[in-house]
Amino acid sequence: xxxxxxxxxxxxxVTGKKLTVTCxxxxxxxxxxxxxxxxxxxxxxxYYSMNVEVTDKGDVPEGYKVSRKEKRNFPLILESxxxxxxxxxxxxxxxxxxxxTEAFFGQGTRLTVV
Amino acid sequence: xxxxxxxDSQVPVFEEAPVELRCNYSSSVSVYLFWYVQYPNQGLQLxxxxxxxxxxxxxxxxxxxxxNKSQTSFHLRKPSVHISDTAEYFCAVSRAAGxxxxxxxxxxxxxxxx
Numbered sequence: 001x002x003x004x005x006x007x008x009x010x011x012x013x014v015t016g017k018k019l020t021v022t023c024x025x026x027x028x029x030x031x032x033x034x035x036x037x038x039x040x041x042x043x044x045x046x047y048y049s050m051n052v053e054v055t056d057k058g059d060v061p062e063g064y065k066v067s068r069k070e071k072r073n074f075p076l077i078l079e080s081x082x083x084x085x086x087x088x089x090x091x092x093x094x095x096x097x098x099x100x101t102e103a104f105f106g107q108g109t110r111l112t113v114v
Numbered sequence: 115x116x117x118x119x120x121x122d123s124q125v126p127v128f129e130e131a132p133v134e135l136r137c138n139y140s141s142s143v144s145v146y147l148f149w150y151v152q153y154p155n156q157g158l159q160l161x162x163x164x165x166x167x168x169x170x171x172x173x174x175x176x177x178x179x180x181x182n183k184s185q186t187s188f189h190l191r192k193p194s195v196h197i198s199d200t201a202e203y204f205c206a207v208s209r210a211a212g213x214x215x216x217x218x219x220x221x222x223x224x225x226x227x228x
Contacts, residue, residue, distance in 0.1 A: 042221045099209075099213060102163070107156060
């Protein structure tokens, strides 16, 4: 089944403790991205990747890191999480970088930083 | 840069009544437009998209949207809603050339009342 898989689905952590949220897609898509969803703000893009080893900042990159060493994986790293990073996070992938095709979304990761 | 405004944050409607969810965009260049739906505790999935050509676009689950370039709008409509349409709906835009980003609106929560 074609899908985008995020892990974990739920995570509670403490301020300053490094964490990684994994994202993997099995559709051989070139483009992958991370969004955060906050009430009343919709989805805001954190980082995106057009292909292996090619990443760029989205609209809200501060406090996040990403890497794209393999085509299928695009982990999101929070090196020193803070409470304002409490949010619902989505990973998405698309067949190509030109944004005229459907984006496929993971099920989301609900992160709470205390 | 492009932007999206969803004019209503919440829309209650009775079952079997028609509904229109409004979306306006801002861009100085040609755009691609999308509507995504998010059911509770799930990721987003594509309802429909406009790339070019006919301004009336039909999507899944009986939804349709009309692209109006002069009014920079892309409103989503359904002639008769069901309880199962209760969800949050997001309008999104990307530039037709030279952009690797999808920009989302803040979302409209549709509540279908039995």
